[in-house]
Amino acid sequence: MDQLLQHGLNALMLGGTYALLGIGLTLIFGIMKVVNFTHGELYAFGAYMMYALVMLTGVNFFVALPLAIALGVLLGAALELLLLRRLRGADIDTTMLVMIGAWIALQAAEQLAWTGVAKSINNPFPAAPLVVGAVSVAWNRVFVLVVALALIGLTYGLINHTKLGRAMRATFQDRETAALMGVQIGTIHTATFALGSGLAAAAGALLGPVFVAYPSMGDLAAAKAFAIVILGGMGSIPGATIGGFILALVEELGAGYISSGYRDAMGFALIIVILLFRPTGLFARKERIG
Amino acid sequence: MKAALTTAWLVVLGTLPLWLDNPYFLHVIIVAGIFIIAAMSLNLLLGYAGQLSLGHVAFFGIGAYASALTSLGFKVTIFPQWVLTVEANPVWLAMLMGMVAAGLCGWFIGRIAFKVRGAYFVIVSISFAEVVRLIAVNWVELTQGPMALNNIPPLALGDLVFWKKPENYWLVLAVAVVAYILVRRLVHSRAGRAMVALAENEPLATSVGIDVTRYLVLATVVSAAMAGAAGALYAHYVRIVDPDVFLFIYTVTMVIMVVTGGKGTLAGPIVGGLIFGLLPEGLRALAFAPETQWIVYGVLMVLVVYFLPQGIVPALRRIRA
């Protein structure tokens, strides 16, 4: 029972960051209809920026975090403006290939910049965990959960209570009508990609100090983000949030009770199983012709 | 004119080992040739049948492992009571098993492709390849995991064993030519037309009686079996196979080859395969770091997609016209 609780708590902390990854990707997927292969690299970028700021330039941890996220937002905006703008209206193959090209180039650049050696990032939290009854909780992980939930809340607020958010929702529902209503689709795309990338960078900036930063860390993160989007349905933020926690729970329980080697396979196996039975994801609306 | 050019090419290719003395370069060309076969198989699926399958390396790797294991023999515990023992087998039989195993997976993926469309299928195909990779890493009893299968018997036809590079080269060349011919026959036939029709306008295709599932599965099975053959060649040429053969980066390499060469054309994967098979060596010769190779790949891919969206071969055709 205590083991179960421990797993549950770990899942909770992981789930928050997974949800950030998932929400970022589902926004891009849903509003821009782009298969964003660079999502994982933004995650890695967030982690590496924390490394650069905290370890190399000695910036305070709590200042470095928002800075790293902001840099992620900027990188996302830059990618959209440089690469995706010109591809508006191209078919999905073309966009996909450009994103793959960007992903390769980004990861190689990261490898070149930081070398393949894993980097650890110091955090200012006490090393001794908080012990409550039979379960123990590391302070830095509690911090991660709190910040993740805050960011999720902020994103909800942005999407549901601001003018920008309303424009994004309109574009998601019906692009043509939104454009006719005066929504600047181009700006919305840049904002969406920047926001989605920022969330990925945030996830990386939060988890980097908990684990380590290494160049291919983005690949696994991207794969999990995709799994979460499929779990929750393209474009559904609540779906991505719940999906993030579900994936974390499945991973934790799978690793604990089945085999830890296959932990990362859980997400993929989940994707395949779900799509076999519900080809449009768990929460998406159904409408099929033909 | 065209026949003369083709004959000239075949003569050049056929006599290559006779005038290219350097064994290292020959090795590079052999590996490039194996990748070209894989690229041709991906072209059938991606370029003609229009399936955004990004898990192609799974078929390559499954072919490699199945062939290696069949030729080495293996022992694996399925249930506590049941141990499956397979004795070592001749290489030609092993390679056939490689193709069959890959083809079977192709059948499975083909059936899924019908149910799951567009961007979702892309994700499913990537996930499938990753699951296979993780199985290869973790099922140590069967695959030796990261410690790799080694001492795989070399390529051979019956009693004739190919120890030297030129012989391996000729075998790879022969398989590549056969693969090319088979793809061409398929593509210019009723079955090929059905695949292309499905890719271009599915509702219209079904309205004249084309069975979507049947032709998607056909495309995937043939494509997978061919990739499996390439994988089997790889296993017996390099003679070591480890789970890294399933890395996503190799799928990407094949995709780059097909797309920059020209998807949906017969020559495209060959042109793309030559460029991206030989480019890394060129870069290495110029003393660039291996990471630079990937940056160049990525940038090149983006540039080709922007300026030559249909690939190099169609662009060349337009210039000639």
Added chain:
Amino acid sequence: MSPLLEVKNLSVRFGGLLAIEDLSFEVREGEVLSLIGPNGAGKTTAFNAITGYLAPASGEILWRGTRRLNGLKTHQIAAQGLVRTFQKTSVFGGRSALDNILIGLHLRGRQTPLAILLRLPYVAREERELETEAGRILQFVGLGKRKSELASGLPYGEQRLLEVAIALAAKPQLLLLDEPVSGMNPSETASFMAKLAEIRALGITVLLVEHDMKMVMGVSDRVVCLSQGRIIADGTPAEIQRDPEVIRAYLGERYKHVVR
């Protein structure tokens, strides 16, 4: 003799609404039946349901008295002999006109994948036969000269003809045409009407959805009028023209007095 196609109490849900409700009508062999009705009446939805692109919520579609069509996949229905065209021009744009017809001839071919890979002799023979037949069909619709041209490069009217040619290649017993002359000018429409007579002479039954009243009255043996998902009239063109329900559906309550 049972009718060729019987639609019995067909209801279809689309986008949460009941697009068609309790539809019943029949198509007799050899006739030209037109489905008319204002926009949104459910004509294309009926086509989609009959040919398997939409699943009916309830009801039955019977072919030749005995074969149930609802539940079959679209390509299976085509194999039975029902071939449809689409409201929005639908061709294989990236292929030549000849290739388009060759694709349409799919069901007439017998080549199996294995035979193709092994290059058995009958494959080449069949290909030659199919090419000759494709050329013949292109000639029939008047596109003989466009054989090698890219379908997407053809002018609009010719693309619509190509669409019909592709459908004809699939050897239909019942041809379902969805607004075949929409967007055509009067002379193109007139020549299409003549072509329709020729198609009919080949023994093909035609179910037509059309807005062009001149064409409908000119070619149809019978007319069925839909409004808001239900049939409001069923009879000869002359009867339909005078039917007050039909006039009301098209023009609204205020014009009821137009009925003579």
